[in-house]
Amino acid sequence: DSGVTQTPKHLITATGQRVTLRCSPRSGDLSVYWYQQSLDQGLQFLIQYYNGEERAKGNILERFSAQQFPDLHSELNLSSLELGDSALYFCASSVDEALRTEAFFGQGTRLTVV
Amino acid sequence: AQTVTQSQPEMSVQEAETVTLSCTYDTSESDYYLFWYKQPPSRQMILVIRQEAYKQQNATENRFSVNFQKAAKSFSLKISDSQLGDAAMYFCAYRSADGGTSYGKLTFGQGTILTVHP
Numbered sequence: 001d002s003g004v005t006q007t008p009k010h011l012i013t014a015t016g017q018r019v020t021l022r023c024s025p026r027s028g029d030l031s032v033y034w035y036q037q038s039l040d041q042g043l044q045f046l047i048q049y050y051n052g053e054e055r056a057k058g059n060i061l062e063r064f065s066a067q068q069f070p071d072l073h074s075e076l077n078l079s080s081l082e083l084g085d086s087a088l089y090f091c092a093s094s095v096d097e098a099l100r101t102e103a104f105f106g107q108g109t110r111l112t113v114v
Numbered sequence: 115a116q117t118v119t120q121s122q123p124e125m126s127v128q129e130a131e132t133v134t135l136s137c138t139y140d141t142s143e144s145d146y147y148l149f150w151y152k153q154p155p156s157r158q159m160i161l162v163i164r165q166e167a168y169k170q171q172n173a174t175e176n177r178f179s180v181n182f183q184k185a186a187k188s189f190s191l192k193i194s195d196s197q198l199g200d201a202a203m204y205f206c207a208y209r210s211a212d213g214g215t216s217y218g219k220l221t222f223g224q225g226t227i228l229t230v231h232p
Contacts, residue, residue, distance in 0.1 A: 002158065031218055043205065043222035056219050090159060099147075099209055099218030105159035 003027065006091050006106035014114055018079040021109045025072055025093030031055070032074040033094075033103060034066055038087035049074055050097045081113045116141045118208050120223035127196045128231050134181075135191045135226050137206030145211040148182065148189045149220070154202040162204070165189065167211070193228075201230045 003026035013019055025032050034046040045058035049068035060066075063081075068074045078085060088110050092103040117140045127133035139148070150162040165173045165182050172180050177197075181190045193200055206223040 002160075033218055033220075035220075042224045043220075045219045045221070048218050058219060088157065092159070094218060097218065099220070102161050102164075103218065103220065108157050110157075 002104040002106065004091060004093050004104050004106035006089075006109050008109060009107065010110045010112075012112045012114060013081060015081055015083060017081050017113075018077065019081065019111065021076040021078070021089050021091075021111070023074045023076070023091030023093075023106060025074070025091075026104055029093035029095050029104070030072065031094045031097055031099070031103075032068055032072070033092040034060075034074070034076050035090040035092065036087045037090060037108070038084075041087075043090075046076070055097060078111070083113050086111055086113045116143075116146075116208050116210065116221050118206050118221050118223040120204075120206055120226050122226045123224070124227045124229070126229040126231060127193070129196055129198060131196055132192060132194045133196055133228065135193075135204050135206075135228065137189045137191070137223055139187050139189065139206070139208050141187070141208065141210075143210055143212060147209045147211060148180075149207040149209070150178070150180070150189075150191045151205045151207060151222075152200075152202045153205065153225070154199075159205075163191070196230050198230050198232060201228055203227050 005024040030051045046060040048056040066076045088108045090108045092105045094103045148165045152160045177194045203225045207220045
C-alpha cells in the first residue's frame with residue numbers, strides 16, 4: 001500500500017457526461033500529480049499541484065481541470081467525455097515540489113466511457 | 115522535449131535466470147534523473163530503482179541493477195535471479211533536474227511486459 005488513495009476504483013459513464021476523480025495523498029506529501037494511462041498514448045503527465053497551487057501542466061485537455069484543496073486532497077474533473085477519454089487515471093504524491101524524492105502512486109481509477 | 119523509448123514490447127525469462135530490459139532517452143539536459151517503475155496486474159506503479167545522471171556509479175537495489183550509459187543515453191534494467199513475482203509491465207521514466215516549469219513531471223516510455231516462466 002503506497003498510502004495514496006484514489007476513488008472510485010472504477011467508473012463507467014456515457015459520452016458527454018462529467019466525472020470527478022478524487023485523490024488523497026500520503027500523509028505529509030504536499031505535491032499531487034495526475035497521469036493518464038491509455039493503450040495508444042501510454043502514460044502521460046497531466047498536471048501537478050503543490051500545496052494548493054498549480055505547478056506544472058502537461059498534455060491536459062481543456063475539458064479537464066484539477067484542483068488541490070486546503071486539506072491537500074485533489075480532484076480531477078473530466079467533462080464532455082468522449083470515448084477516447086477511457087483510460088486509467090493515476091494520482092501520485094511526493095513530499096517536495098520538484099520530485100527530488102520518490103513519487104508514490106495510487107492504484108488508479110479505471111474510467112470507461114460508453 | 116525529452117522522449118523515452120523502450121524498444122522491447124515484451125520479454126520473457128525463466129525463473130532464476132537473468133533478464134535485461136532496454137531503455138533509451140533523448141534529452142539536451144546534462145542533469146536529470148532516470149527511473150524504472152514496475153506495474154503488476156494490481157495496476158499499482160512501484161518504484162524499482164532510480165539513477166541520478168551526475169552519478170557515474172550504476173544504481174543497485176537487491177536483484178535489480180542498471181547499466182547507465184550517459185553518452186549513449188541508455189538506461190537498461192537487469193533483473194537477476196528472476197522470480198515469478200517480477201512478472202509485470204516495466205516502465206522507464208525520465209525527470210529533469212532543472213525544476214523550472216517541468217517540476218515533478220515524469221516522462222515515461224511505452225513499457226515492456228515481462229513474463230516469468232516457472
